[in-house]
Each structure stands twice: as structure tokens, then as C-alpha cells.
Amino acid sequence: MYTIHEVAEKCDLSVHTIRFYDKEGLLPFVTRNKSGNREFSEQSLELIRLICCLKNTGMPIKEIKQYVDLIVEGDSTSGVRRQVMVDHRKEVVRQMNELKKNLNLIDLKISHYDSKHKH
């Protein structure tokens, strides 16, 4: 079991953010110890890592919430969840291609500055 601070450290989030995610219903497996403090299992940690992955690839929190709700619903939704991942994968690939295009433009710009400076 991890404390909120350990999770914050491990996942590079603030404790505020973790509580915010909990409040939004993104962390349904978080339990409490006898004094009412959050404790995070390995499963919760894994889920938070996945949430960060989805968030950092542009999925809005409301959509992540829907995915988490499907997890809570149980095994019967694993097909839908798989499809969510497949769809999101396409989106991430799209982002990578766009990033490559943008990198090309930046490189073009740099080489333009270089050739200007040389003569």
C-alpha cells in the first residue's frame, strides 16, 4: 500500500491532482486506513499510470472517467474497453505523425537560420 505522497512521487503528479482525480471518480479502487487517509494498492497505482498515459495523449478526463466506469462494471465490458484503446491508439498515431511534420518544419527553420549565417 502506498500513501498519496508516494503515488504523487511515483507518477509525477501533485497530491492535489490525485485528490482531484479521486473526486472526479477516476480512482474507484482507493481505500482508506483507520484514520480515513487514502491508501493506494498496486492495482490503483497501475490505473493511475494508465490514466496519466491517456491524459498525456490528449484524452479528456470525462472520457477517462467513462473508461474507468467500464472497468468498474466488470469483465462484461472488456470488449468495449478494448475498442476504446484501439480507437485511442489511432489518435496517438495521428499525433505522432503530426509531431513528425512539425519537427520537419522546425528543422527546416533551423537549417534556414544556419544557411543565412554561413555566407
Added chain:
Amino acid sequence: MYTIHEVAEKCDLSVHTIRFYDKEGLLPFVTRNKSGNREFSEQSLELIRLICCLKNTGMPIKEIKQYVDLIVEGDSTSGVRRQVMVDHRKEVVRQMNELKKNLNLIDLKISHYDSKHKH
């Protein structure tokens, strides 16, 4: 010369957004026709494309503004501008690596769903 609508179409922005960028000082080369409407030269269009590139790779508008201000200052700042691009390039490469990591996790998740379904 292009109208604001042509630019919006070409750069996949709304006319609102283009006016917003102009208001923020991001488009210093935009001129006006006799009735006061904006007209965009090829140079302005190129700049907008670069602005979109920087924006889509996470550079905040305030930083883009600083870069545009350097352009306006003239050739003496080309060394600084080159450095801005080189620094930002590093950031874009970082983003690509992170995107790859996230893609791997998504793939892992998908294959996990697949193996679950198979047995």
C-alpha cells in the same frame, strides 16, 4: 493576398482565432485594404503556419509572441531565434519519446485484452 477566411481554411483555424492571434500581436505583417479588412500576404501565411507548428507542439502563445517580436526586431536577432528553435526542437523530441512510451503502454493494454478474450 488572402482574406481572413482563406487563411482560416488553409491553416485549419477559425476566423475568431486568427483575429485573436492578431490582437495578441502574433501577426505583425497583416495589412488592411481600403475598407479596413485584414489582408494576408504569403509571408503572413507562412508565419501563421509556423505559429500553428509551435502552438501544436506545446509552445504557449506568450512565448510565440516573444519569438515574433524577435522577428520584428530584425536580422540582428536571428541568432537568438535560431536558439529558440533549437531549444524547442529538443522539447518536441522529448514529446515524441513520451508519445512512443504511451503508445507502448496502450499496445500492452490492447494485447492484454486480446489474450484475455482468447482462452
Added chain:
DNA sequence: GCGTAGGTTAGAGTTAACTCGAAGTCGAAC
């Protein structure tokens, strides 16, 4: 039992980047 260091909550405030609305101007068509 009291202070302190941590946790808790609800809810208000912040920030970036738009996004929209109101009110006004301009040029062409009828």
C-alpha cells in the same frame, strides 16, 4: 491534554486559449 504535522473536505480561484456577442462600419445591390 496540548501542540504539531500530517491527513481530510468542499468549494473558490486561476490559467490558457479560445469563443462568442453586441454594436458598429463598409461596399455593393436593389
Added chain:
DNA sequence: GTTCGACTTCGAGTTAACTCTAACCTACGC
């Protein structure tokens, strides 16, 4: 010359994702 559509400005409103504040609870050391 007035109506229409498209542009203009200014400033207010929106949205997402935090971020922070205030007030409170709990365990531990003295």
C-alpha cells in the same frame, strides 16, 4: 438611400484541468 452581408472592435463568457484555501480531523510525542 436603404437593406444586406461581411467585415470590424471591444470585452465578456466558456472550458478544462488543475490549484489553492479554509476549516476541520487524527495520531504521535511530550
